[in-house]
Amino acid sequence: MTKTISSTPVADRHQALREALRENYLRVRSETEELARPITPEDAQIQTMDEVSPTKWHLGHTSWFFETFLLKDRSGYKPVDPEFAVIFNSYYNLVGVQHPRPRRGLLSRPCLAGVIDYRHEVDDALMRFIETALPDEIQKVAGIIELGLNHEEQHQELMLTDILHVYWSNAIRPAYRDIEPESTSEIEPVRWHAYDEGLYRIGHEGDGFAYDNEGPRHRVFVHGFQLASRPVTAGDYLQFMSDAGYRRPELWLSDGWYSVQEKDWQAPLYWEQRDGAWWSMTLHGMRPVDPDLPVCHVSYYEADAYARWAGARLPTEAEWEVAATKVPLGGNLQESAVLLPRPAKAGVSADHPRQLFGDVWEWTQSAYAPYPGFRPQQSAIGEYNGKFMCNQLVLRGGSFATPRRHIRPTYRNFFPPQARWQFSGLRLAKDAPAGN
Numbered sequence: 001m002t003k004t005i006s007s008t009p010v011a012d013r014h015q016a017l018r019e020a021l022r023e024n025y026l027r028v029r030s031e032t033e034e035l036a037r038p039i040t041p042e043d044a045q046i047q048t049m050d051e052v053s054p055t056k057w058h059l060g061h062t063s064w065f066f067e068t069f070l071l072k073d074r075s076g077y078k079p080v081d082p083e084f085a086v087i088f089n090s091y092y093n094l095v096g097v098q099h100p101r102p103r104r105g106l107l108s109r110p111c112l113a114g115v116i117d118y119r120h121e122v123d124d125a126l127m128r129f130i131e132t133a134l135p136d137e138i139q140k141v142a143g144i145i146e147l148g149l150n151h152e153e154q155h156q157e158l159m160l161t162d163i164l165h166v167y168w169s170n171a172i173r174p175a176y177r178d179i180e181p182e183s184t185s186e187i188e189p190v191r192w193h194a195y196d197e198g199l200y201r202i203g204h205e206g207d208g209f210a211y212d213n214e215g216p217r218h219r220v221f222v223h224g225f226q227l228a229s230r231p232v233t234a235g236d237y238l239q240f241m242s243d244a245g246y247r248r249p250e251l252w253l254s255d256g257w258y259s260v261q262e263k264d265w266q267a268p269l270y271w272e273q274r275d276g277a278w279w280s281m282t283l284h285g286m287r288p289v290d291p292d293l294p295v296c297h298v299s300y301y302e303a304d305a306y307a308r309w310a311g312a313r314l315p316t317e318a319e320w321e322v323a324a325t326k327v328p329l330g331g332n333l334q335e336s337a338v339l340l341p342r343p344a345k346a347g348v349s350a351d352h353p354r355q356l357f358g359d360v361w362e363w364t365q366s367a368y369a370p371y372p373g374f375r376p377q378q379s380a381i382g383e384y385n386g387k388f389m390c391n392q393l394v395l396r397g398g399s400f401a402t403p404r405r406h407i408r409p410t411y412r413n414f415f416p417p418q419a420r421w422q423f424s425g426l427r428l429a430k431d432a433p434a435g436n
């Protein structure tokens, strides 16, 4: 098929859209492969717990997304391998049956090279489609391509999250990447930023991509509150531990206390003691716990218990968003290539809380629930977010592994309260002092 673009302004717009889609697609897809490059085929195969997916599966699944939601319906498209429709389907019941999640690590075939070939075949087909689709068609599917790319960015972070668990489970404790740790002189003591009570608007609206769960934008009444100027550090958390934080039931939610007992939690995930000092597994291998870095790999239960011990509480997601809306978007995100949280160095003047974006995801006390008026799409794509709105808590702000373009003040991440393998930390909040 030949191009149908003429030189009319409408045609120019379509051409610009085509070019933007092509550029974004190629960039995100190559970033994913770049992130996977240090991971050997043996490491890429392993699944160390039900929630962890092998790197190889992430690479296949993100390609399956484009094949299933876009290419499959194009006339003349022949699926790369019909088996992939099952093995790389994550949870889309309306698309068809799925290979069980806990058994992804048993898929020794296709081999890693085969999955990379699959990616490239999908890439070629998608490039051909973007080039040759009629203007109406390209307009219609632009949203799906954008969703697929955001989905892939989400999996970029998950790939790093999961490979850390894989490396931690290996007695050799390999490093994903080796860098020199940033030296810290002094970190900022916690200050409190105050916010007035009032009727605020939260949620996404307008141009630009957002997931369906970020809308509709709506009004919410927020009582006066205070938010800490930085996340809780490992040093702060060590004080909670040395004050018998894990042995005092009065600090814990009932389900949290049950988890402490059942799983014998004594510290965040990946922490262990060596000769009386705490060490932690990171993407840079085992390192001594740096007390100045934001604490990472805590569950909601641990975040909540710490907050109670500290005489504070976790923020609601509305409070977090009210604060974050006023803050320029940036921070220690995937592009900084540090792959560790960074310290909040003292002496930086800021009239707003620091590190809201990047470093560690911040647990909020808000249940992951639909916003007023939320309706998921009546199609398989509607399964992306809406059906998980039960038994999960919202996290905000992104981590050092989140791509910069992927995060927004309205972004709602969500995990079950016991999850610890994410790059999850916390920031404290307080009610406004009485009389304010």
Ligand SMILES: [Fe+2]
Binding pocket: 061, 090, 151, 155
């Ligand atoms: Fe996915």
